[in-house]
Amino acid sequence: MKTWLISLALLLCLLLPGSDVWAQNLPPFPQMPLGSGLPAVTVQTGPHGEQTWTLSMQLLALMTVLTLLPALILMMTSFTRIIIVLSFLRQALGTNQTPSNQILLGLALFLTLFIMTPVLDQSYTQGFKPYMAGTLSAEQAMPLALAPFKHFMVEQTRDPDLQLFSKLAHQGPYAANADIPLRVLVPSFVTSELKTAFEMSFLLYIPFLIIDLIVASVLMSMGMMMLSPTLISLPFKILLFVLVDGWSLLLGTLAGSFYT
Template identity: 65%
Template sequence: MKKWYCRFIVLCLLGLLPLGVRAATAASTATVSAAVTPIAPIAPISSSAGIPVLTVQNAGAGQNWSLSLQVVALMTVLTVLPAVLLMMTSFTRIIIVLSFLRQALATQSTPPNQVLLGLALFLTFFVMSPVLDRAYENGVKPYMDHQVSADVAIPAAAAPFKRFMLNQTRDTDLQLFTRLARQQPYASKDDVPFRVAMPAFVTSELKTAFQMGFLLFIPFLVIDVVVASVLMSMGMAMVSPSIISLPFKIMLFVMVDGWSLLMGTLAGSFYT
């Protein structure tokens, strides 16, 4: 698991390397310029790294403050990157189904959110391990060995993720976002751009997760109905059915080895 985690982190940071190099180059250029030439009160300094660096001199204290827009962009990407990567993996379906399970059991905050998130995250690593392998071998490893440039490595590393998303996406959802993008039907899945594949994949994952959640609710709902009917027939209308049905739900879930069954079903749903 540690091997896949390291590869996943390297893959995430691959796309940020060019931006970080540009930021470091811009910062170093600004430092050299500040040491050689006098700085105007407010003046943009041109930089060959791309976006200029703005340098401001305080009139009273005489201090120079440099703001690199590349660093700001880099921090913004780091903030958004986890959410983007989670939406490109099996995490969405898994965490929604686990949340439905907790609601069907009516156990309130058991298992706690931290446990559900950790379970969903590590099950995501398990499901996505073949995709991470291909992304590492096709894009990350050649880039780290200086065999290809970042412009070639990033599309090569992203291709397995797009293939995974399209394999889990319904045709109706893909056609919907193709029409919304005002594009003609694509000849093959390789021609589908990321801006169409990602929303179609997320929409399809939500549908699949809600269908699995509905199937999870059925046996526990039957227990609730039976318990409520028995209490009404006994004249115990003031007793909450959920209090009586909770032990029966837990007993049923344990007897059928529910966790193993659920984890196997979730993992297997991505390989069908």
Template identity: 55%
Template structure:
């Protein structure tokens, strides 16, 4: 075989492959729907969906009940004085499933009003996004303090907001996060009080007995666990946490 023949074969392949690759790629097609919106071909919609998947962790952390739940559970563990029990994996799993329970009504509404009509090509992608964010907006507004909304509206120099639907998401999200942090620390304060009293009583008794070398935390831990079990602490805490989102 002459040295020029392989080069000719490679050149021919380079000319043919781009044509076959371009022929295999589907064309991007858009058509107008009945409501006036634009619907794109499946590859573009899939690309947009995959892009939105990157925002799911941030949405889970900052736009749902997850923030309040995980902070309260962490503060409970600190109040009990057990830094490794329950372990982080258990707390994270508990917070995720409790978040799923709390957010189920919102997710069902998003599915009925946004995803299902969009999957049946009854509404456009823009309309689906608008309808899908409405239940989430209602949930966040119900948990957000007016003072926090006013703070970020003043910082963003937004005029008077007459209705809830007029609140921009760029203002609602940080206001919601701020309110959730405040609420979580308020709940954590009420959790700490009984356990702090036990620590003070145990420390006072040990000092009165002259047992200065005995760590109070070691002695108070069984009493904390006993108190938590006697009052059915897990049911009380998780039930109160869940109920706080439905009031």
């Protein structure tokens, strides 16, 4: 203990600004020139009018895109429908936290990746690959990269929802899917996904609700009104879900609903 205190005292003495050891052993602190700091954000203009963004501006744009990435995954892919149906399944089974939120999110993410792989491959081939090769500029590559996502969202969007948001935005009708702006297409797509997810969840809920009603009526007829029906119906619901191979049936139906 005394050795530890002595070592700490010597370290404090070395760190004091007026210590001779500090002045003898450490090199002088470099003087920073006036006006130094973070580099300014500038745009360099080439001889033909093209503009080149500095590294600091590119990093700022990259960080902005990374912050918007979760919203893009939620709103422009199949993730919304999948996670809603899986959440309703857990409620219908009556299991409070089984499967856990982490498992449901991981399953929804990987199933989303499975469904969106053709769209991602097409977007990479059309837009990002020519841009990385230098054959297309960012302004030319962006519409080509977004075209597969727009086509995917239009295929899953109901016409009334698209007409609703087009009317609210005072735009349309559109000659092609590529002409639909994202500020109209994304809310239309999300609204349609919510409707489809709730329809699938309702159909999924019915068999488990029937089991709850049967168990509750049997317990009431036997005079066991103080016994919770959930304790009795939960094993039967799990048994029914396992016997019909529920996970394969549900995930296959979710994946197939995007290809029809």
